[in-house]
Amino acid sequence: MFDSSTGSQMPHNAIEAIPTPAVSNRLKIARGGKFYLGLWLLANALLWTGCLLYIKYKPVSYTSKWAINVPLSAASTSNVTLPGIGQASSWSDSAYKGFSDPRENYRFLIRSDDLLRVAAEQMGMTLAQFGKPKVRILDNSTIMQFEVNGATPELAQRKAETLQKTLETRLAALRQLEVAQQDQNLEIALGSDAQKLATAQQALTDYKARAALRSSDQLRDITSNLEGLRRERAQLVAQLQRDNAQVRQLAANLNLSSQQAADALALQSDQLFQQYLANYSQVSAELTSMSARFLPASPSVDAKQREKDEVQAALLTQARAVLGRPISLSAIERLVLTGGGSSSSASQRADLFQQLISLQTQQQGTQAQAQELDQQITQLEAQIARLSAQEETLNSLERNVKIAEATFSGNKTRLSLNRTDTSISYPPTTLLTPPNLPEDPRIPLSSVAALLGAALGSVFLTTGMVTLWRHNRNPGS
Known part of the structure; x- marks a missing residue:
């Protein structure tokens, strides 16, 4: 390249x-x-x-479980009849009516630091070492479930038993405190009621001491007596009317007018007149006998005639004194001796006069009784008028005493009944299942979380x- x-x-x-x-x-x-x-x-x-x-x-932990039953307190009523006073009732309404559950209060109580500290001290632990229990409230029931952890099965069970006993002790103390507060309020009311009762009784006693009326029964008894006297007087008036009718009938049988019958009864009733009449009858009979045996000019006949005249004068004088007016000898003889134009015999006329005198005597007695009854009735009516004016005050004072007695007795009975009901705010609990001795260690949620975290971390690392x-x-x- x-x-x-x-x-x-x-x-x-x-x-x-x-x-x-x-x-x-x-x-x-x-x-x-x-x-x-x-x-x-x-x-x-x-x-x-x-x-x-x-x-x-x-560290491995064990869980001890137990459950209690907390029934809801229903409203209750207690009635006690107090003879002569009335009726006392005690009403205890539920403190959790319609809007709360006592189990929530118990949950708060068993998880409170104060109660847990007491339980921890009994176990010789600190609050942190003892830990807090788990509480579960089962729906549609009255059951509460508890769980507490321990390093050993025995420790977990002892912690559960100690916690349950501590809860029961605290509930008992709270119930006693609630009852003590209720008793204190009732004692205060009872003291006030006792004072009112003593004041009412003293006012009633003072009034009875100065008033003539002691009780309502006294006025009723007097009224009953008055009614009895009125009935008796009515009977006497009826008897008097019958006697008057009989007197008029006898006077008609004797052929006497009402005035003559009255004069005859007056003369028959006078003892001195009757004595003069007897003397006059005897002297007249003796004079008639002597006139048949001696001549009219005889000294014996003349002496007897003078004696007759003297007796006759005394008879007329006494008749005048009895009747209140002059009366002739013939009128006297017609009233007491003869029957006038009547054909009745002297014995029959005497019987009729005897009956007339008896009726007159009975009539006078009846009249006297009626007058006495009138006086008694007048006195009772005046007494009733006075007592009636006092009855209203007496009834008012007695009513105040009865009201005070009923209030005092009712509160006293309520105090007695209240001491038998100690589960108003803190209903009693029943241990359904005691704390168990766990057999298997508890798999802590932290271990599961650690495994899940490790698995999740591995996934993240791989990704x-x-x-x-x-x-x-x-x-x-």
Whole structure:
């Protein structure tokens, strides 16, 4: 070949000794493929070696599981009947009605640092060493599931048991605190109610001490007595009317007017008049007998006549005093001795007069009883009028006492009932499955993640190396 720079012919073997650009690129490609393959192998070896060493020497953990049941608290009502006072009721409504779940509160509680620190202290661990449990709430149920890890199966089980006991202890303390707060509020209300009851009772006692009315029963008894007296008076009035009718009938049988019957009864009722009448009848009979045996001018007849005149004068004087007006001897004889124009015998007339006198006496007694009853009725009516004015005040004071008693007794009963219900905000739990003793170690998620990361890193390394190798293989492209 001719050399243009020197103008001479070059030897043939010299041409073969100079490398061409194509041969140089083939050498780079050959060296580049081996380089990237070695680099890929080295990077993957380091990546997988680190991943396997991490998995091998990572501490093995065991998981203890357990489950509890947390039933929802439903609204409850307790009724207690208080004799003579009323009815007391205690209403406990659910604190989670319609918008929350107590299990969420329990989840927060068991994962709180405060409770975990207590459990860790009981295990002789720090909070970081003890770790936090995993909590799962099963939908459409009242069940909660817990998981806690430990380096050994026994340690995991003991941690689970300690955590469950700590949770139960904390729930019991919270329930007691809630009941104590409720009791405190009820005790304050109970103290106020007791004071109101004492004030109402004292006001009622003071009023009874100065008022004539002691109770509503007293007024009812007086009213009942008044009604009884009125019925008795009505019966006496009816009896008096019957007696008056009988007196009028007897007066008609005796052929006497009402005035004459009244005069006859008045004379028959006077003892002194009756004595004068008896004396007059005896002297008249003696005079008649002597007149039949002696002459009218006889001294004996004359003396007896004077005696008769004296007795007659005394009889008329007493009759005038009884009747309040002068009356003749013939009128007296007609009223008490004879029947006038009647054909009745003297014995029949005497019987009728006896009946008339008896009726008159009965009539006077009935009239006296009626008058006495009228006085008693008037007194009771006045007393009822006075007591009725006091009854409204008494009823108001008694009503205040009953209301205070009902309120006090109701709150006291509610306090007693409230102490039996301690699960309003913190419903009771039931241990469904106790913490188990795990048999197989737990495959940690970090190990799985390490394997996935190593595999993903290997893919990225392969992709990168292939891309670089292809780029160096075709540099002009």
